[in-house]
Amino acid sequence: xxxxxxxxxxxxxxxxxxxxxxxxxxxxxxxxxxxxxxxxxxxxxxxxxxxxxxxxxxxxxxxxxxxxxxxxxxxxxxxxxxxxxxxxxxxxxxxxxxxxxxxxxxxxxxxxxxxxxxxxxxxxxxxxxxxxxxxxxxxxxxxxxxxxxxxxxxxxxxxxxxxxxxxxxxxxxxxxxxxxxxxxxxxxxxxxxxxxxxxxxxxxxxxxxxxxxxxxxxxxxxxxxxxxxxxxxxxxxxxxxxxxxxxxxxxxxxxxxxxxxxxxxxxxxxxxxxxxxxxxxxxxxxxxxxxxxxxxxxxxxxxxxxxxxxxxxxxxxxxxxxxxxxxxxxxxxxx
Amino acid sequence: xxxxxxxxxxxxxxxxxxxxxxxxxxxxxxxxxxxxxxxxxxxxxxxxxxxxxxxxxxxxxxxxxxxxxxxxxxxxxxxxxxxxxxxxxxxxxxxxxxxxxxxxxxxxxxxxxxxxxxxxxxxxxxxxxxxxxxxxxxxxxxxxxxxxxxxxxxxxxxxxxxxxxxxxxxxxxxxxxxxxxxxxxxxxxxxxxxxxxxxxxxxxxxxxxxxxxxxxxxxxxxxxxxxxxxxxxxxxxxxxxxxxxxxxxxxxxxxxxxxxxxxxxxxxxxxxxxxxxxxxxxxxxxx
Numbered sequence: 001x002x003x004x005x006x007x008x009x010x011x012x013x014x015x016x017x018x019x020x021x022x023x024x025x026x027x028x029x030x031x032x033x034x035x036x037x038x039x040x041x042x043x044x045x046x047x048x049x050x051x052x053x054x055x056x057x058x059x060x061x062x063x064x065x066x067x068x069x070x071x072x073x074x075x076x077x078x079x080x081x082x083x084x085x086x087x088x089x090x091x092x093x094x095x096x097x098x099x100x101x102x103x104x105x106x107x108x109x110x111x112x113x114x115x116x117x118x119x120x121x122x123x124x125x126x127x128x129x130x131x132x133x134x135x136x137x138x139x140x141x142x143x144x145x146x147x148x149x150x151x152x153x154x155x156x157x158x159x160x161x162x163x164x165x166x167x168x169x170x171x172x173x174x175x176x177x178x179x180x181x182x183x184x185x186x187x188x189x190x191x192x193x194x195x196x197x198x199x200x201x202x203x204x205x206x207x208x209x210x211x212x213x214x215x216x217x218x219x220x221x222x223x224x225x226x227x228x229x230x231x232x233x234x235x236x237x238x239x240x241x242x243x244x245x246x247x248x249x250x251x252x253x254x255x256x257x258x259x260x261x262x263x264x265x266x267x268x269x270x271x272x273x274x275x276x277x278x279x280x281x282x283x284x285x286x287x288x289x290x291x292x293x294x295x296x297x298x299x300x301x302x303x304x305x306x307x308x309x310x311x312x313x314x315x316x317x318x319x320x321x322x323x324x325x326x327x328x329x330x331x332x333x334x335x
Numbered sequence: 336x337x338x339x340x341x342x343x344x345x346x347x348x349x350x351x352x353x354x355x356x357x358x359x360x361x362x363x364x365x366x367x368x369x370x371x372x373x374x375x376x377x378x379x380x381x382x383x384x385x386x387x388x389x390x391x392x393x394x395x396x397x398x399x400x401x402x403x404x405x406x407x408x409x410x411x412x413x414x415x416x417x418x419x420x421x422x423x424x425x426x427x428x429x430x431x432x433x434x435x436x437x438x439x440x441x442x443x444x445x446x447x448x449x450x451x452x453x454x455x456x457x458x459x460x461x462x463x464x465x466x467x468x469x470x471x472x473x474x475x476x477x478x479x480x481x482x483x484x485x486x487x488x489x490x491x492x493x494x495x496x497x498x499x500x501x502x503x504x505x506x507x508x509x510x511x512x513x514x515x516x517x518x519x520x521x522x523x524x525x526x527x528x529x530x531x532x533x534x535x536x537x538x539x540x541x542x543x544x545x546x547x548x549x550x551x552x553x554x555x556x557x558x559x560x561x562x563x564x565x566x567x568x569x570x571x572x573x574x575x576x577x578x579x580x581x582x583x584x585x586x587x588x589x590x591x592x593x594x595x596x597x598x599x600x601x602x603x604x605x606x607x608x609x610x611x612x613x614x615x616x617x618x619x620x621x622x
Contacts (some may be wrong), residue, residue, distance in 0.1 A: 311375050311397075311412035314382075314419050316455050318493035318515075319530045321463035322570060 045093040048076060049133055051105050051141040058107050058144075064117040065089050065105075067098060087141075089118065091133075098122060099133045099190060105141035141150040371400035371409050378416065391420045402436065410436050411449035418456050421462070430460055444544035450483035451491075458494050464500075470500050481532045489519030489527035496534045500541065529558035529567065536574050545581035552578060569595045574609060580618070589618055 037043065053059070056078055065073040073091035080086070091099070102123040109116045121142075133139065145153075172179045380395030394417040401409030414437050421430035437445055437453035454477035461470035474494045483486050496511030516531035518524075536551035556571040576591030592615045599607030 071471070124400075311372060311401075311409045312379055312416075313412040313452070314416045315378075315526060316415065316419070316452055316459070316487065316490055317526060317530070318459065318490040319533065319567065320419065320422060320459045321497070 041092070046090040047093045047096055047133070047135050049089050049091055049099075050138045051087050051089070051135070052081070052085065053087060053141045053143065054084050054136070056085045056087060058109075058116050059118065061086060064115075065091065065120060066108075067095055067116050067120045067122075070095075072120065089120075091120075096134075097132045099139075101131050101133060101137065103133065104142055106142040107144045107179065351604045352459055361423070371404075371406065374400060375409075375413060375416070378420075382420065387420055387424050390426065391417065394420055398433070400437070405443060407443045407445055407449070410443065411452065413455055415449075415452050416559070418453075418460070422460060427460060427464055431457065447480045447482060451477045451487055453483070454480060455487055455491055455494065456492075459512055462494060462497060467501060470494065484521075485518075486522050486524075487516045489522060489524050489531065491515075492518060492528045493527060493534055496531075496538075500531060500534070500538055503541075505542050506539055508541075509535065512538055518617045525558055526562055526564075529562065532558070533567070533574065534615070536571075536578070540574065540577055540581065543581065545578045548578035548581070549575060565598055566604060566607060567613065569598045569602070569604065569607045571599065573614065576614060585618060585621075589615065592618065 032280060059075060059078065061075055061078060063075040064071050065075065072095040073089055076090040077088040078085060079088070087105075100118060100122055103120055104123055105118050105120055107116060108119040120139075123140075166333070171177050174180065349594050365563045374393045374397035378397060380389075381390035381393060394413050398410065398413035398417055401413055412418035414433050414435075418433040419429070420431040421433055434453045434456055436442075437450060438457065441450075444606045458470045458473035461467075461473060474491055477487065478485070482492065485491070492511045492515035492581060496515060497507045499505075499511055512531050512534040515534065516528060519527035519531055521528035531554035532551045536548045536555060539545075539548035539551060552571050552574045556575070557567060559567040559571055574589045576588040576595065579585075579588035579591060592611050596608055596611035596615065599605075599611055
C-alpha cells in the first residue's frame with residue numbers, strides 16, 4: 001500500500017506562477033539597484049585630484065564639489081599627510097577639460113548658514129600652460145577667512161578712525177582749543193551785528209548827504225574844466241604850427257645827415273672796391289721784390305754770402321731724456 | 336778813346352749781369368717745397384717761444400707737405416723735429432710714430448745720416464722710458480748708419496754712456512763719456528761736449544770721486560751757461576751739490592741746491608724746483 005500525494009486541484013500551475021513572480025521581483029530589485037547606482041553616478045568616470053589644507057574644518061567626505069555652481073564631483077577622502085590634510089576630490093571626467101592646471105579650490109558656504117561645498121576656480125597656470133588637470137594632480141587651496149578674522153580685519157581698520165574721532169572730539173571739547181575760541185569769537189561777532197547794522201545805515205545816510213553837497217561843487221569844477229578846454233582849443237593851432245616848423249627842421253637835418261652818410265659810404269665802397277686790387281698789386285710787388293732779391297742772391301756778388309734755404313733740423317740732444325726745453329730734468333740715479 | 340771806354344763798360348756790365356732764366360736749375364735735393372719750409376720755419380719760431388702745441392702742429396704740417404712731394408730731406412728733418420717736440424710734450428707714442436717714415440715705414444731711400452739721426456732719436460726715447468735693451472739696439476743702429484766719420488758720434492756715445500751708467504757699468508760709462516767728449520770736440524758739437532762732461536761728472540759721482548765730478552760738472556756748467564739752457568744748468572748745479580755733499584762740504588752743497596732752485600723757479604720748471612727743494616730739505620734734515 002503506497003500513499004501517493006495528490007496535489008490539490010485548486011492550485012493548478014502555481015509553481016510556474018511563483019517562479020514568474022520571483023523572476024519579476026528579482027529583475028525589479030536589480031533594476032532599482034542599477035537605477036540608484038546610475039543616479040549616484042556609479043557609471044560615470046571620475047578623476048581624482050588633490051589639494052592640501054592646514055585644516056579641513058567644514059570639509060567632510062561626500063561634500064559636493066562645484067564648478068561655476070554646477071556639481072562636478074565630491075570629496076572622496078581626507079587624510080593627514082606631511083604637507084597638511086590631503087583632500088581627495090573625485091571629479092566627473094566630463095568637466096576636467098574646463099579645469100586647467102593652476103586651478104584652485106576653496107570652501108564656500110551658501111549664505112552665512114547655508115550648506116558648505118567645495119568650489120573649484122579655474123585659474124591660469126603660471127607657466128602659461130592651458131593643459132587640463134589629470135589624474136592625481138594637486139591644486140591649490142584658498143583658505144576661507146572666518147567671521148572672526150573678518151571682524152578682526154574690520155576692527156584693525158576702524159581702530160585708527162575711532163582714535164582720530166576721539167582726538168577730534170577731545171579737541172572740540174577743550175576749553176582753550178581753537179574751535180572753542182572760534183565759537184566765542186563768532187558769538188561775539190553775532191552779538192555786535194545789530195550795532196554794526198545800525199552804524200552802517202548811519203554811514204549810508206551820511207554818504208548820501210555828502211554826495212548831494214559835493215554835486216554842486218562838481219558842477220562848478222566841470223564849468224572850470226570847460227573854460228580851460230576852450231582856451232586850449234584857441235591856443236592849440238599856434239602850438240601845432242610851431243611844432244610843425246620844428247619837425248620840418250629836424251627832417252631837413254636828417255636829410256643832410258643821410259646825404260653825408262651816403263657820400264661817406266660811397267667813398268668807403270670805393271676804397272673797399274679798390275682794396276683787392278691794392279692787395280693784388282701788393283702781392284705782385286712782393287713777388288717782384290722776391291724775384292729781385294732772388295736775382296740778387298744769384299748774382300756773383302752775393303751768392304757766396306747767402307745761406308742756401310733748406311729745412312732746418314733741430315739738434316738731436318743725447319741728454320733729451322733728462323729734460324729738453326719743456327720737460328723737467330730728472331737727475332740720473334746717482335749711487 | 337771814348338769808344339774804348341764805352342766798350343769796356345759794356346763788357347763789365349755783361350759780366351756782372353746774370354739772367355735767372357738762363358741759370359741752371361738747382362739740384363733736386365736742394366729744392367725745398369716753399370709751403371713745407373714755411374711750416375718748418377713757423378714751427379721753429381713757435382718752439383723758440385715755448386709754444387709746443389703750435390710747434391707740433393706746424394711740424395706735422397711740414398712733414399705732411401714733405402711726404403706729399405716725396406721730399407726726402409724735408410721728411411727727415413720734420414720727422415726728427417716732430418719727435419723732439421712730442422718728447423718734450425711727454426707724448427712718447429707719437430714721438431716714436433713720428434720717426435716711422437724714416438725707420439719702419441720708410442718708402443724712400445733716405446740718406447744714412449738721416450736714418451742715423453732717427454735711430455738716435457729712438458734710442459733717446461727708449462732711454463727716457465727705461466727701455467735699456469731697445470735703446471742700446473737703436474744706438475747701435477745709429478752708429479752703424481752714421482759710418483765714419485760721423486757727425487753724431489758724440490751724441491751716440493753719450494747715449495751709450497748713459498745706458499752703461501744706468502746699468503752700473505761705470506768703467507764702460509766713463510769710457511763712453513771720454514769717447515763722446517773727444518768726438519764732440521772733433522766735430523765742435525758744443526752741447527754734446529757739455530753732455531759728455533756732465534756724464535763724466537755723473538760717473539765720477541757714482542764712483543764716489545767728488546773732486547773729479549766737480550771738475551767735470553763745472554766744465555759742463557760753463558758751456559750750458561754759454562748755450563743758455565736753463566734746465567741743463569739746474570742739472571749741473573744739482574750734480575755739483577751732490578758732489579759737494581760727497582766731499583762733506585755741506586754749505587757748498589746747500590749753495591748749489593739753492594742756486595738750482597733759483598734757476599728752476601725762474602725757468603718755471605716745477606719738477607726741477609721740487610727736486611732742488613727736496614735736496615735742500617734733505618740737507619737740513621741731516622743736520
